[in-house]
Amino acid sequence: MAIKLIKISSIYFFIAVILGLIMSITHDYSFTPVHVHMNLLGWTSLTLAGILYHLFPQLEQSISGKIHFWLHNIGLPIMMVSLYLLISLENESFGIGAAIGSIITVIGVIVFVLNIFINLKKS
Template identity: 45%
Template sequence: MSRKMIAGSAIYFVLGALMGMGMSISEDYTLSPVHAHINLLGWVSMALGGIVYHLFPNAAASKLGKWHFWLHMIGIPIMMAGLAAMLLTGDKAMIPIVSVGSVMVVAGVILFMINAFKHVR
């Protein structure tokens, strides 16, 4: 699980860096909130989760760890796609999409917390 988390974080790190570079080149910072969320939720949070799972293999091997990973990996793209579409078009109809992705990520974070309390010793 730690390898999956760190590999996933690396994907988000590249995406965040490319977004930042693209915004700088175009001088259009409309998607700054997406850039920030990809870097913090994707790169930083997943990398730290991967380190925790490396240090505590029982947490990594648990069902909570697996659910945390998949909710995070699926929730972030859903949330970011909806947020990007809403920022670019101003269409508030994207709010439910952002909300679905957000609920998935928050559920994953809560499972990570429960996992930490149960298996990190």
């Protein structure tokens, strides 16, 4: 799971960098919220979680580690696609998808934090 998180995070990084390049070329920065969230919740957070899961296998092997993995990787794409569509189509109905994806992701992060506090111990 640790390696999968790091690989998934690199995809978010790639997409965020390409989106940043497109915004710079076009001088249209309306997708900055998507760019920032992909970098922070996709690239940075998932990379760090992957490193922690690799360094501390008890985190990865716990049920909360698995729950975090799935919630984060279900919620974040829903949030990013919905936010992109909300901005690009200027259609507020995509706001519900962004909200649902955000809530799923936040629950995943809460589970991750609980996993750290419950299962990360000095060896």
